[in-house]
Amino acid sequence: MSVLENIGRLEIKMFKAFTDTIMFAFKVIFRMFQRRTYSSAMRMVLLNQIYFTSVQILPLFFIVSIILGSLLVGIVFQLLKQLGLTDFFGNVLMGLIVTELSPFLTVLLITLRSSAAINTEMAVMKVNREIKTLEIFRIDIIDYLILPRIINGVISLVLLSSLFSILLLTSGILFSRLIFGMSIDVYSNIILNSANLSDIVISLIKCAIFGFFITLIPIRFGLKASQELTSIPIVVSGGMVGVFTAIIIIEVLSLITKLF
Amino acid sequence: MSREFKVGLFIVCTTIAVLLALLYLSSEKGFFANVYTFTLSSKSGDGFTDGMPVVFSGFKIGQVSELELNEKGLVLIKIKIPQRHMKWIKADSTFILYRPLIGAARIVVTTNNLDSAPMPPRKIADVEIVNDINDLIKIVQPLIEKITQIAENLERISKKVDKMADKTDEQLYGKEGTLPQVNKILKNIINKLEKLDTTVDNINKISKDTSEGTKDFRMLRSDIDDAVNAMDKVVIKLDELISSKKNPEFEVP
Numbered sequence: 001m002s003v004l005e006n007i008g009r010l011e012i013k014m015f016k017a018f019t020d021t022i023m024f025a026f027k028v029i030f031r032m033f034q035r036r037t038y039s040s041a042m043r044m045v046l047l048n049q050i051y052f053t054s055v056q057i058l059p060l061f062f063i064v065s066i067i068l069g070s071l072l073v074g075i076v077f078q079l080l081k082q083l084g085l086t087d088f089f090g091n092v093l094m095g096l097i098v099t100e101l102s103p104f105l106t107v108l109l110i111t112l113r114s115s116a117a118i119n120t121e122m123a124v125m126k127v128n129r130e131i132k133t134l135e136i137f138r139i140d141i142i143d144y145l146i147l148p149r150i151i152n153g154v155i156s157l158v159l160l161s162s163l164f165s166i167l168l169l170t171s172g173i174l175f176s177r178l179i180f181g182m183s184i185d186v187y188s189n190i191i192l193n194s195a196n197l198s199d200i201v202i203s204l205i206k207c208a209i210f211g212f213f214i215t216l217i218p219i220r221f222g223l224k225a226s227q228e229l230t231s232i233p234i235v236v237s238g239g240m241v242g243v244f245t246a247i248i249i250i251e252v253l254s255l256i257t258k259l260f
Numbered sequence: 261m262s263r264e265f266k267v268g269l270f271i272v273c274t275t276i277a278v279l280l281a282l283l284y285l286s287s288e289k290g291f292f293a294n295v296y297t298f299t300l301s302s303k304s305g306d307g308f309t310d311g312m313p314v315v316f317s318g319f320k321i322g323q324v325s326e327l328e329l330n331e332k333g334l335v336l337i338k339i340k341i342p343q344r345h346m347k348w349i350k351a352d353s354t355f356i357l358y359r360p361l362i363g364a365a366r367i368v369v370t371t372n373n374l375d376s377a378p379m380p381p382r383k384i385a386d387v388e389i390v391n392d393i394n395d396l397i398k399i400v401q402p403l404i405e406k407i408t409q410i411a412e413n414l415e416r417i418s419k420k421v422d423k424m425a426d427k428t429d430e431q432l433y434g435k436e437g438t439l440p441q442v443n444k445i446l447k448n449i450i451n452k453l454e455k456l457d458t459t460v461d462n463i464n465k466i467s468k469d470t471s472e473g474t475k476d477f478r479m480l481r482s483d484i485d486d487a488v489n490a491m492d493k494v495v496i497k498l499d500e501l502i503s504s505k506k507n508p509e510f511e512v513p
Contacts, residue, residue, distance in 0.1 A: 047267050055266045087363055159274040166277060192288045193313075193320045200282070 021242075024220055025212070028142065028150055037143050045144060049152035053114045054160060061109065061160060062167070068105065069168040070175070072097060077172075077179045086180060090194030093172055098165045099203040104251065106161040107210040110153070111243055115218045118149055119239040122222020123232045131223070150215045157211030158204055199258065206254045213246040290342035297325065298339050298379060300355050300367070302387040305335040307359050314339050316369045321345035324367065337387065339367065350376045355387045 031037050076097065080089050122145075125131050134141055169191065176182040182190075221239030225231045286292060302308065305327060314322040322341035330336055341349055350371045359365040367387065379385070432439050 047264060050267050050271070051263050055263075055270050058270070155271070159271065159278070162278040162281075163274055166281065189319060192285065195285055195289070197282075197285060197289060197291065200285070 017242075021217065021220060025216055028146060028216060031142050031147060032151065037147060039143065042143050042148055046148035046151055049148050050155060053110065053152050054156040057109075057113060057160075061163070064109065065164045065167045066171065069102075069164065070171045072101065073168060073172050073175050074179070077175050081179055089176070089180070090190035093169075094191060094194040094196070095199065097168055099199045102164040102168060103157075103161045103203055103207045103210060104247075106164050106207070107157060107214060107247055110157060110160065110211075111214050111240075111247070114153070114156075115214045115243050116236065116240060118215055119218030119222045119236045120232065122219050123225040123235045126223055126225040127227060127229055127232060129227070146216075146219050149219060150212055153211035153215030154208045155211070157207045157214070161207040162204070202254060202257060206250060209250050210247065213250065214243050217242040217246055290344075294343040295340045296343065296346055296349075296381065298341065298349065298381065299384045300337040300339060300387045301384050302335045302337060302357070302389065303333075304389070305329070307357055307365050307389065308335065308337055309365070312366060313364070314341065314367045314369060316345070316348040316371070321348055321369065336384070337367075346378065347374070349379045350374065351379050351383070352376050353379060353385070355385050357387050357389045359390065 073093070076092055077089060080086060080092060085092075125145075131141055131145075134144065172191070173184055173187055176187045177184075218236075218239040221235045221242060224238075225235045308324060308327055310324055310327065312324040313320045314324065322339050322345060324337055325340045326336075326338040328336045328338075348369060348371055350373065352373060353369055353371045356368045356370065357365065358368045431437050434440075
């Protein structure tokens, strides 16, 4: 019985965590569309968050995107040539690399850099009672702390993923010329024929959802920290596991959406 | 550069790039362009699907938007062509449903005279069907029949070969077969050769003895040579003695 009890307890705990996250997400989304949320202080925090998450990372992001993207495109093109599937390279480039892999790689980069930082920041603020202090001063933590980070996540993910895709397509010009001896006209024609506007829109929406959850989950876990310093690593690791679980769930859901 | 400026620049530039890309894609996809619909007909709807590409010289110029069966039992295929590709669709254009062995099926438009009149919107053109798979099957079917015949012949031949092999086995390895008899002959030859070995040994001994005897002969010959030489000397002396005396008489010692 104890084993079954443990399984049941775990299930209830997981279900409660899931519903709590969804409820918290709805609360944040509701506040997102309220005009009074966007105070000058909030805008300043949002600006700083975008700066730290997107602008500061840009040189590194460009280097990683070019190296990783070129490798990816080069390997895929070479493989397609060897398999005699040259006709399908447009579909592979647009359907797999641009709409699937670029959001995934971007979300991984941003998660590793920013989600962990946000999680730790929130946990440290909780331990140092900074959040309590803000509440005493009647500063809304959702407006001041949570929303700027989440909106930043959404904006950064959408823009950086788009940049990644643009860089990939640019490196595709080079590799299609080197591997297939293809001119830019033919390349762009193939890409245009393979591109599906609905897939791109789904991909952008997916990026926005990624951005939302990879900031929301770390914040929620960070706020769960107790008053002890030892609780920081626990909530950070829990938050990161939650983020990666969310990424996988969103990927699966987006694939299911594409099927219909 | 202030932080605000950098963030603003990043957001504006990236948003413009994304929007331009989406706009370009939309316009190239004919999202904003006028789209013309033509109706084609076919006796069979096999191979036709919604969204199937319509290609001209290998380039996609439109797609199948609708399929329906009319009251005469003909399949009507409605294709949508954006305005910028209308120049390829003429009154004498032919439409072929091409189903390749590998890859997706498509409707191929061929226009021999690009200066001819545009295709009237109400005209219903026939679609010819080129089916690589069926054509290949038609070509391959006689070959397969021949291959089947060859396989049957091979089977018969292999059965005959099997029977021959059985007979040969009996003749070779049976009790009265060739190989057992050859074995007997070989055994006899080996026995005889073993007997011959002793004879050869005796001959070897004789030849050894003979070679030793020839050594004695050499010694004897040298002795005889010495004796003959001595005799020669005696004869020479006797000749000298006989020639120097008046009375060539001598007394034998």
